[in-house]
Amino acid sequence: MSAEQSQRMMSMCESARVHVDELLVVLAKSKMLNILYILNCDTKPLRFSEIKRRVNSSSTTVTRRLGELEKHDLVTRTVFPTVPTTVEYSLTKAGIALQPSLESLFDWVLDFADESQN
Amino acid sequence: MSAEQSQRMMSMCESARVHVDELLVVLAKSKMLNILYILNCDTKPLRFSEIKRRVNSSSTTVTRRLGELEKHDLVTRTVFPTVPTTVEYSLTKAGIALQPSLESLFDWVLDFADESQN
DNA sequence: CCGCATCCCTACGGATACTG
């Protein structure tokens, strides 16, 4: 662990972690990691229905999560003036910066899921 | 992204993600990432009260989270026959394997928190 | 197709009080 990181950890472990905690709460919401994950799977933008299908959740929840992600500038929402409407979601720069973390995390989850087939 | 990972991602994105989903649900519970995080901060085991103090949560919740972590073999619970009782928690092998992912994730969270001081 | 409003209903977190 780097010195810089340790230092930031110290300050974070102990106090003034408001922003960090808030972000963790957001990331911890139901289906949130799933959505970020599938947006990572494909490099190209995904449609609403496609996301909904893949995370296997209600449209209400998917809408909520995508709204929160957009609010926190993690995804971009693009509306196409087709009939009926087409909407595509893609990761922002900040969202893309999450990729290594998520890859690493899901690698672990997959490995762990492999091992613990109890 | 490696070919192997892509392949596992494909199968995971589409179907049979029961275990993975379950793990995600566990990881997404309140204070869960926080607890894993502080267990990562120190290399040495932590006492219950110390964990509780750092995550700033009720003993009920801390107990629940630690129980779930233990159930999923991510932490080890060690009881010392002192009076009053002393209990220490430490990461298991699987828990330690999570370290890189968490470090990466929290790095991102910290960076992101730095940027978005709105 | 996308997605919001509404209602319902459960699961989850916190407070409190109590044990070994």
Place this chain on the structure above:
DNA sequence: CAGTATCCGTAGGGATGCGG
């Protein structure tokens, strides 16, 4: 100290139905 048991309030997810 390290929990457990209980109660309770609420946040949050799902179903349904509608609108752009």
